[in-house]
Every structure is written in C-alpha cells, then in structure tokens.
Amino acid sequence: MEVYAPPRPKPVSPGAHEPWDHNPAVKVVGGSAAFLVGLPFGAGRSVYHAVGDLKDAALFAGKLANPFDPKGREEAAGQVRNGVHGALQYGRSVVADPRRLRADALAAGKTALRDLVPFNRPMADTAWDEMKREFGVGMNDGEGLVNVVGFFGGGEALAGMRAVRTFEATRDARIAKSMAQGLDRKTAEYLSKPYEGRGHHSPIPQRRSVISSEKWKIPIPPVLQGKKIPAWIMDSPLNVSKPRGMSQADFYEYHYGVDKRFQGAKLPANLNGGKGWSGKRLNQKRYGFPERVWRGTPTFWKDGAAIVDAGEFPGLFENQTQGGPQ
C-alpha cells in the first residue's frame, strides 16, 4: 500500500528571489506605485498629527491659564520663556553671522529634497525595501499636500474676511460687473446687496433630507424610517456653504457654479423686465467636478483645514525629516 507523502519542499538557496527582487525595473515600478499609494496615508497622518498638536496646544494653554495650579503655570511660563529665549538667541546668532541663515536654509532644503523627492537616493537592495522607502516619501508628500490644501483653506478664509470688511467699498465694482454681464443698473444695484439667503447645502443636499430604506434598498431601524434629518444638522454650518462677504449676485453665480439644480431666482417684478436671474441666460459657468467639490465645501470645513494646517505646522519638520514610517 502506498502512503501519501506530501512533496518535499525544494531547498531555497539564499538569493533565490534575486532575479526579480533585485531587478532595477521592478524596483522603479514598485517604488513609483508605493510612492503614489503613500500619498493618502500621508494626508491621514497629517490630520492625525495636527489633531495631536492641537490637543497639546490646548493642554498647554489650559496649563498656562489654570489659576489653581501655580506650579504648572510656572512650568508652562518657563517653557514659553525658553522658547522665546531660543528664538532670540537664534536671531542674535544670525545677526552676528548671517552665513548661518544661509547654511540652515540649505540644510533644510537638502532635508526636504531627501524626504520629499522620490528616487533621489541610491536604490535599496531589494524591491520591497525600495517600495517601503518610496511609500515613506509618498507619505511625506501627502502631508505636504494637506498643508497646501490648508493653506488654500486659510487663504479663502482670509479672502472672505477681507471681502466682508471691504464689502461696502467694493459695491460699485460689483455693480459694474453685473452691468457688464448685461443687467440694467437698477437690477445690478439690487443684486449688489449682501446675500442673506440660506446658502448651498453640501455634503447632504436638501433633496436627501428624508431617511428611507428605499433610498438604499437596505433595512433601516424603524425608528429612523421616514424621518427627516433634523434642521440643526441640515442647516448647520457643517452642511451649508455660504461664503463670507458675498453679494446676491456673487452668491447666485457661485450657487449656479456648484449646484446643477440651482438655475436661477426671482427678482422683484420691476427689475430685469420681470425675468429674474438666470445663470443660463447670463452664460455663467458651471464648475468641473473637482472645483465643484472644493468650492461647494462649507466654509466651516475649509476653516477647519486651515486650523489643521496651523496645528500641523509646529510638527511639520519633525514629521518630514523621516523618510520611512515612524
């Protein structure tokens, strides 16, 4: 009788994977893919670190302001003094030797080149090591990209605040713009007033305000079935985009650009021949998909991105000096 015996594994000699694992083409393809795959993870890491930094900052501020913990206050104040002292010392050393600033900037540039530019170092021995390294570079770039987004979010917040501050001063320019679009002066003046409507709903549009299993064809707890999403969520700043400092004309143009279901609005009967405002008639543009997502995002989230960026900034260099996972 024959007894079944599993086949003996062939002995694996060291370097058996060499044909592909050490192949430069495999390393380049694998490394490039790993770099791209690392970008979203880096974006997540940026938010993770920023949240941590913000938490630390809040704890520090609490410690600094706590009247019931004089020791902790003194400790925190000491940290502030040390920080200011360090910055002043650095400033003095730069004044004494301006070459230091150049040397430090060059060193920071070199570090950034090493950690942010893919394939700028000799290739690792194996494809897997190369992939790991490029994944780390991708993560660093992902973090950097989030900072850029936060920068734009911050820029938009500043631009919005400036628009609010200069609203009255720029009124004539807004009237001129509407008239250049073909509207008469009275209509242009009416549309130059501050926008006071209820804004653009995003990410949950108004038409999706009812909760129903029929929308997803999945079971939903009976307690939720047929209920409307409460107004305190639907109409909250988390779900309503109403950029700061916009006139009615600005907002109608904006709304037409971001929402395919906003086509126009009524104006008082004696304006624009009773025809109302129509985006199509005024040849307004609709934004493409990525721009629609960015512009349609409520100010609350963009301000949040800017705050995350501010929270990330103190930890930026600390996180980016490491090419691989931490």
Added chain:
Amino acid sequence: MTVRPWGGFIADFPDDEVGSERDIAVFGGRNVVVALGRILTKLGCRQVSEPDYCHEEGWAFTFYYKGIPFWSRVTSFHPAFWLLFEETSATRRARKQNAAIYNEIWRKLATAMERDPRFHKLLWRSLKDGPPDPDEIAAADDPPLRSFDEAYPDSQVIAPERRPGCIPIIIGLWFVLSGVMGMIVSASDDPHHRPTGEYITIGIVTIIVGLAILYWGVNRHPDD
C-alpha cells in the same frame, strides 16, 4: 422612457410673494406647492409634507408614492413657475428598482396638471438641459400642439442609466490600498510584525474614507 424632472408652466394662482417693488421678503410659490401636494394626494401619494421654504430656490416638499420617497421644489417667476420633481434614491441599484414607479408618478402628475385648468403651457426638460426659461414658457403653445402622452409616449422600457465617471472609484481604491499598505509597511518594521497604534488608526481611517468614496463613486447619479 426617461423622466424629465424639470417642468416649466404658467399657473393661474395669485402671486403669494411677500415684498415690495424694491425687495422680496418671502419668495412666492407656496400656494402652487400646496395645490401640487393635493393633486399628488389624489393620485395616491402619502405623507405629503408641509412646504419647506428654500428662499430664492422657492418652496420644497416631500411625499411617498408606493413606499418610495420623492422630493419636489417649485420656484416662482409668477406667473411662470419651475418644478423640479425628483426621486431621491442614493444608490444605483435603488434608482434602477425605483425607476418604473418614478416614471409612473411623473406621468400621472404631468397628465393631471395638463387636465387641470389652473395650469398651462407645461414643458418638461431633462436634468442636464435644465428648466425652460420663463420667456420660453410664456411663448409656448396653449393648448399644446401635442399632448403629454404624444410628446412623451409611455414605454415599459426604462432607459438604462449612464455610467458615472470612474475617477471617484479609482480614488476610493487608491485610499483603501494606501490604508492597507501603510499598516503592512509599519508591521514589517516591527520586530513582532505589528503595526504601531498610530499606523493602525490612520490605516483604518484611510480605508474607511476610501470605502466611502468608492461607495459614493459607484452610486452617484451621472448628472450629479
């Protein structure tokens, strides 16, 4: 058959806008919404909601027909009006399954409005084309040269929905892969082959975000 969700019409209703020649305090169209709600109730719709004020966008309301929720909005350009009549399914599968019922109630409403002497010059447009301009509505034939059934003959064949673009699907998969690889890379550097707590958190969140984008990408309406 494909439903044309944008309607444009003239309605013999008093202008219920509140305001002056200089400003609009409350936009009009509420009375039209109430009238449409009553028509829909007679057509077998249930749970017709109270009109919801949407400022310059007009007045909206929700209702159910054969258990499926619908959402509708009327924008006033008195005496012309726009009607947006939508089925609100969130997934491709649900839209496909609800398409016949959506078509049925749209046809019923359009026919009822055509027969109702208060409504005239009814025009229907696709989501992509947008509503007819108030001038276009005013210039339409009354009565129309072709009835609704002649203009939009009923058919049991529901036109298949176009496929939405694949970019969100690619982005979703990219995030999922990133979350998985981040944890693998972290585990490979650990002597016990375990990813760090930080990498597990980021990895799981990245995977969840990726799955959400993927779900939305697969199910979004091609005209959204």
